[in-house]
Amino acid sequence: MEFEIKKINECERSLEFSIPATEVNKKIESLYSEYQASAKLDGFRKGKVPMNIIKSKYSATIQEEAINECIRETYRGIAEKEKISPVSDIRLEDKKFDPAKELKVKLSYEIMPDLKLQHYKGIKIKKLSTEVTEKEIEMVMSKLTDSKATYVPTAMRAASSEDMLIVSYDILWEEKGVYRKNHVSNYTVLMDAPETPEEIRNALKNTVPGDKKTVKIKYPPDHKDENLRDKSVEYAFVVHEIKEKRLPPIDDEFAKNIGFKSMEELKTNITTSIARDKETEARSRMRTQIINSLIDSNPFKPLNSLVADYMESMLKQAGKNIDDKTKSQLEEIAIWRAKRDMILQQLSEVEHIEITAEELKAKLLDTEEGRKLGYEKLVKDLQKKGIFSSIVWEFTVDKTMNFLIENAEISPE
Amino acid sequence: MRDPRKVVILPLVTEKALKLKEKSNVYTFQVDKSANKIEIKHAVETLFKVKVLDVNTQCCKGKEKRVGRYVGYKPAWKKAICKLKEGDKIEIFEGVG
Numbered sequence: 001m002e003f004e005i006k007k008i009n010e011c012e013r014s015l016e017f018s019i020p021a022t023e024v025n026k027k028i029e030s031l032y033s034e035y036q037a038s039a040k041l042d043g044f045r046k047g048k049v050p051m052n053i054i055k056s057k058y059s060a061t062i063q064e065e066a067i068n069e070c071i072r073e074t075y076r077g078i079a080e081k082e083k084i085s086p087v088s089d090i091r092l093e094d095k096k097f098d099p100a101k102e103l104k105v106k107l108s109y110e111i112m113p114d115l116k117l118q119h120y121k122g123i124k125i126k127k128l129s130t131e132v133t134e135k136e137i138e139m140v141m142s143k144l145t146d147s148k149a150t151y152v153p154t155a156m157r158a159a160s161s162e163d164m165l166i167v168s169y170d171i172l173w174e175e176k177g178v179y180r181k182n183h184v185s186n187y188t189v190l191m192d193a194p195e196t197p198e199e200i201r202n203a204l205k206n207t208v209p210g211d212k213k214t215v216k217i218k219y220p221p222d223h224k225d226e227n228l229r230d231k232s233v234e235y236a237f238v239v240h241e242i243k244e245k246r247l248p249p250i251d252d253e254f255a256k257n258i259g260f261k262s263m264e265e266l267k268t269n270i271t272t273s274i275a276r277d278k279e280t281e282a283r284s285r286m287r288t289q290i291i292n293s294l295i296d297s298n299p300f301k302p303l304n305s306l307v308a309d310y311m312e313s314m315l316k317q318a319g320k321n322i323d324d325k326t327k328s329q330l331e332e333i334a335i336w337r338a339k340r341d342m343i344l345q346q347l348s349e350v351e352h353i354e355i356t357a358e359e360l361k362a363k364l365l366d367t368e369e370g371r372k373l374g375y376e377k378l379v380k381d382l383q384k385k386g387i388f389s390s391i392v393w394e395f396t397v398d399k400t401m402n403f404l405i406e407n408a409e410i411s412p413e
Numbered sequence: 414m415r416d417p418r419k420v421v422i423l424p425l426v427t428e429k430a431l432k433l434k435e436k437s438n439v440y441t442f443q444v445d446k447s448a449n450k451i452e453i454k455h456a457v458e459t460l461f462k463v464k465v466l467d468v469n470t471q472c473c474k475g476k477e478k479r480v481g482r483y484v485g486y487k488p489a490w491k492k493a494i495c496k497l498k499e500g501d502k503i504e505i506f507e508g509v510g
Binding site: 050 | 428
């Protein structure tokens with residue numbers, strides 16, 4: 001059997017071969033016998049349908065099946081002999097069958113190119129500061145106290161921008177040329193809540209119980225509540241009560257109320273949490289800088305199949321209605337991700353970076369599911385879902401990135 | 414004489430029909446329920462340009478069919494078994510069996 005492997009570019013290869021017609025015809029005949037043995041047709045017992053009827057009914061299907069089977073078998077043989085390890089699906093570009101002569105086939109596939117990566121050690125990157133400032137701690141503390149705020153009724157005074165108002169209101173809107181009205185009583189308006197529309201906040205500010213205010217709001221076409229989109233709505237408020245916001249004192253008692261022993265422990269916890277977030281952010285930025293630097297210093301064409309896979313999954317997430325600009329942006333991201341994957345895979349091979357069994361066990365047991373199911377059950381579960389290898393790949397990527405960061409020249413940003 | 418295409422409805426291709434064809438040059442058809450042997454002979458001779466020596470007919474009862482608790486019957490039909498002159502063949506049966 002003759003075959004020829006042609007190099008189209010760094011990644012793409014085409015494989016052409018021919019199979020003698022006798023081999024294909026033999027396969028066709030054996031398939032006819034298989035079909036005859038199992039064919040069920042009205043007027044005949046199973047396995048008793050005459051061969052001529054089988055041939056006239058199934059010849060096209062059987063020929064197609066025989067040709068595909070021959071192609072698969074021949075490709076397997078060549079791939080084993082030539083040690084072809086494609087990274088994409090094998091595409092059938094062309095096939096021509098002459099029953100008197102031969103079957104000519106042309107396949108194409110992609111292989112991982114040798115990127116010959118350079119300059120991956122000593123990459124100059126900048127690291128964000130992970131130092132936690134007093135101001136950041138104070139911001140978290142203020143959010144915490146805000147969430148534990150209480151509201152108490154006040155004496156007669158005008159509403160301020162931090163109060164809670166108890167109101168009733170009539171709501172009036174137009175729908176298909178008809179005006180509709182609705183009444184809501186004892187409704188709570190938080191003056192400092194971001195979800196309270198600014199028009200309502202401005203109108204209700206400086207009101208006192210018994211005051212009446214009317215507000216007209218024209219909602220934008222992209223408003224998050226689809227019932228209000230692009231509608232003009234009129235609200236007629238009556239203020240019943242004003243409640244003042246009281247923040248709890250920041251002391252040990254407050255810390256105990258939210259599950260800490262003392263104020264000091266709460267502050268330490270907040271500091272650690274902010275530091276951890278900042279470290280994650282800093283590492284993520286360093287990873288991006290490293291990948292960008294590697295892409296710049298090692299120009300290469302990414303695998304089409306990989307880019308297509310990323311594009312497909314992103315388009316699925318983005319939905320149907322996306323414009324050309326967004327599409328081209330997504331394509332850039334897909335190319336970047338494909339290049340990143342190829343670089344990391346090649347690097348892990350060059351530097352022999354692999355996840356050991358102990359590391360894998362430790363990492364899996366560190367996850368929430370690992371703690372719940374245990375190592376062996378989790379592995380079986382992941383294998384059943386078909387995502388085990390991709391999780392191992394993610395861990396390998398992490399390890400490779402850590403290797404690159406350890407070997408980089410880091411300066412503060 | 415009736416239109417031959419209204420007399421012969423379809424050729425019957427079954428194990429038994431093919432066996433008869435091979436053994437005795439006899440061809441089997443589903444024919445119109447009201448057709449008589451003379452009409453069948455004329456129809457087969459006209460349609461397939463052959464000489465029919467003998468015609469046997471058989472009225473087949475429709476099979477019982479049940480849809481839930483309701484019992485009904487498939488329509489009854491007529492089978493015609495035609496013996497042809499030696500050497501005569503009907504093209505649509507050729508290549509079968």
